[in-house]
Amino acid sequence: MVVMNKIVIENLNLQYADGTESLRHINIDIRENAITVLFGPAGGGKSTLLRCLNRLNDLTEVKTVSGRILIDGKDILDPQTDTIVLRRKVGMVFARPVVLPMSIYQNLSYGLELAGEKRSSVLYEAAERSLKLAALWDEVKDRLDDPAIALSGGQQQRLCLARSLAQQPEIILLDEPTSGLDPISTGKVEAALQELKRNYTIILVPHSIQQAARTADYAAFFLQGELVEYGEGSELFTKPKEKRTEDYVTGRFG
């Protein structure tokens, strides 16, 4: 199998208007159909990088962005980029599950309806398919019209995952998706991700180093806006090349 780079980031620099978190000279190639984990201490720029990939940083006050982010060879930082198309292609799951104030079903159909899909059969199939992918179908199939807020935290987070899957994205960004979940729910989400990587490119900011080690096909260690080390997960967590990575992985700081 040929390993394909889905995303190529070239010399990405970013600075927020208030000067807080930033990215410096990031170069990274992200493989298709694999889980790439971005890890490191808080404030290292992991979330910032995720939010660059679907241009969600457009909502924040960013002072400067430079460099290129190529997804399938197209620079998405180009001002000409249609961010709406981009965001359908690059789904995102946030740290805190945020279900929209509507029914479970409406949460799933929301994105597709906005994109102009009106056929209820298509919407229903998308809902069923994505709920199954997110390992939530069995738990909610009889109550799709219930308010989404009635679900437990773990179920809500899997609904959020399903919601982004419903749009058939190619890339899924997950920003500490299990930080508020119990171990059982966390296990379900992680298992779902392992299934999903066959068809999707997954970029995960884990909420712990253990999760990083468990899930990573590839791992990137970020420290204060810098990419310290990037490589296959099995290598990086067992014999890191950089001293700083080793210190963090073995728990000497962070």
Add this chain to the structure above:
Amino acid sequence: MNRHLSQRLGFSLLTMVAVFTVVPIIGVIVYIFIQGSPAISWEFLTVAPRAGMREGGILPAIIGTFYLTIGTAIFSVPLGIAAAVYLSEYSADTRWTRLIRLAIINLAGIPSVVYGLFGLGLFVLFLNFGTSILSASLTLSIMTLPVIISTAEEALRAVPQAFRTVSISLGATRWQTIRRIVLPQALPGILTGVILGLERAAGETAPILFTGAAFFLPRLPGSVFDATMALPYHLFVISTQVPEMPIRIQYGTALVLLVFVLGMNLIATVIRSRARARRQW
């Protein structure tokens, strides 16, 4: 003095203050009800005044206030909500928007008689709408706008930011996010503000004094370019301008106006509490 005692003393004092503030309000309502209810009859509510307004009913004034409230709503609600959406959802925090906000706050503080004079100058004379329902509604709208804008903006801002972020991340445009998520969630709060604003407009005398209120009209207004009788102005007229006016009719009129306004207030309260119970955040 030990701490428990001072705690109890302070608590009693605050309770007393709270009671004192509601006593006058309840007093006014009860007094008007007692004095006004004997005047209320089917005839009082359904016929025009007779015999120099000393007999008959107040139907034209009730209808007039109804028309003016509707007219005010037609202009002020869409404008006010649109302005609030702009301020809350689209505008950045610039000098320009700060100036707009400052203007809105100050508009809310302008005495209502000044609005009346402004309406006379702009709508009645300059735009030549005459003394009419149209002029009065427009004047009342300008007076009501600040209330509607600021409460609507507050309601919009109360909708969690995370909903917007999620919606945008799902490929929604800003407008789709506003229409499908933010506005529906803010609607109860907006409606409350709208009703409170309109309630104030319904009870105002000064802004309609020069712009649309008639001293006495035997007929109901037939178009928006007609002047109209209105409850607050009618009350002013029969209380000060008509000699030997039966006091019963004055209080009856006040009662009808009070019920009109309190009724709107009640609707606003019901909407608000229902929405709170249903809210999912």
